[in-house]
Amino acid sequence: MPPNLETFIPGECLPDAIDVYIDDNFIHNICKLYSMHGKQFTVRQPIKLVRQYPPCPPGSERGSGDVNGSKPSVDIPDCDCPAQLDLRHAELLGVGHHSKVVLAPLTFPSAPSVRRAVAVKMSVPFSSHEMLLNEAKIYNAFPRNLQDGDAPTVPKFYGYYVHSTEAFDWDYGNNGGDNCSAEDDWKESRTDMLNSIASILLLEACGKPVQTESLALSHREDIAKLLKRLHEANFVQGSFYARNILVQPGPLILPYAERTYTESSYRIIDFGRGLSLDVNSSYRRVICDAEEERSCARERLLIP
Numbered sequence: 001m002p003p004n005l006e007t008f009i010p011g012e013c014l015p016d017a018i019d020v021y022i023d024d025n026f027i028h029n030i031c032k033l034y035s036m037h038g039k040q041f042t043v044r045q046p047i048k049l050v051r052q053y054p055p056c057p058p059g060s061e062r063g064s065g066d067v068n069g070s071k072p073s074v075d076i077p078d079c080d081c082p083a084q085l086d087l088r089h090a091e092l093l094g095v096g097h098h099s100k101v102v103l104a105p106l107t108f109p110s111a112p113s114v115r116r117a118v119a120v121k122m123s124v125p126f127s128s129h130e131m132l133l134n135e136a137k138i139y140n141a142f143p144r145n146l147q148d149g150d151a152p153t154v155p156k157f158y159g160y161y162v163h164s165t166e167a168f169d170w171d172y173g174n175n176g177g178d179n180c181s182a183e184d185d186w187k188e189s190r191t192d193m194l195n196s197i198a199s200i201l202l203l204e205a206c207g208k209p210v211q212t213e214s215l216a217l218s219h220r221e222d223i224a225k226l227l228k229r230l231h232e233a234n235f236v237q238g239s240f241y242a243r244n245i246l247v248q249p250g251p252l253i254l255p256y257a258e259r260t261y262t263e264s265s266y267r268i269i270d271f272g273r274g275l276s277l278d279v280n281s282s283y284r285r286v287i288c289d290a291e292e293e294r295s296c297a298r299e300r301l302l303i304p
């Protein structure tokens with residue numbers, strides 16, 4: 001796996017389209033779809049997804065950004081050049097009640113091309129895709145200072161991508177089913193498979209969930225500061241549990257090899273139930289829910 005993408009990329013510099021590559025490994029080991037009754041997916045590669053958030057303004061000028069994590073900046077592809085997301089090499093990062101999240105290489109076809117690992121969140125089961133859409137809107141509304149800087153509060157957002165019409169132009173493989181129920185099962189598996197990659201959220205990979213029992217007081221205070229910053233910016237996370245706080249070695253200003261857990265870096269994730277003034281909420285509700293969230297945080301995570 002290449003190093004993680006950790007650089008803030010302004011919305012207008014994100015690729016407008018992504019070509020997604022999948023294979024049997026992804027279907028069986030990540031999607032856990034075994035019940036094919038002798039049939040195989042033959043996917044016409046690649047599957048094309050287009051950016052929904054941040055929206056692509058028609059005729060907008062595209063800038064260039066620094067995707068290497070160091071200066072000078074690298075050219076970001078123009079509108080005609082899709083990035084490539086390689087789910088054939090995906091590693092599972094975590095499973096929630098509404099999603100699966102994998103780490104996978106994303107290649108920007110700049111010159112020279114840049115290949116970095118990103119967290120890819122997919123709605124599983126598909127019925128929870130509205131939560132993923134809400135989360136995308138919240139990430140899109142986050143100001144840069146919550147995602148970037150010395151002590152970022154949330155992962156960096158690399159876009160929300162949805163299928164274009166060609167996404168469903170597939171070959172469905174050999175016809176191995178011999179009865180209606182097998183046929184139905186297979187169709188259902190196929191639909192699950194298609195739906196799970198029909199919309200994806202790309203985020204900075206930020207470590208693993210915290211273990212609250214072993215958290216030192218100073219680290220609990222760091223997390224309390226993150227929550228305060230989030231609320232001061234008029235956002236509410238909406239399900240503040242330990243599984244939604246990630247930890248990784250820090251400080252982030254150091255090269256990866258020099259970071260340690262003594263100076264851990266924390267991030268708040270999972271905004272499927274998130275609230276924001278600009279997206280889905282009134283000022284009064286944000287204030288009220290933020291107050292309640294701080295009280296939950298004190299109780300559940302023993303944070304001050």
Ligand SMILES: Nc1ncnc2c1ncn2[C@@H]1O[C@H](COP(=O)(O)OP(=O)(O)OP(=O)(O)O)[C@@H](O)[C@H]1O
Nearest residue numbers: 093094095096097098099101119204205206207270
């Ligand atoms: N940006 C990320 N970097 C690293 N791991 C992540 C990231 N986002 C999610 N994960 C992993 O995936 C798991 C599930 O993610 P998330 O909490 O967003 O899913 P969910 O289905 O919305 O969760 P919930 O069960 O709280 O509704 C997390 O607990 C974490 O282990």
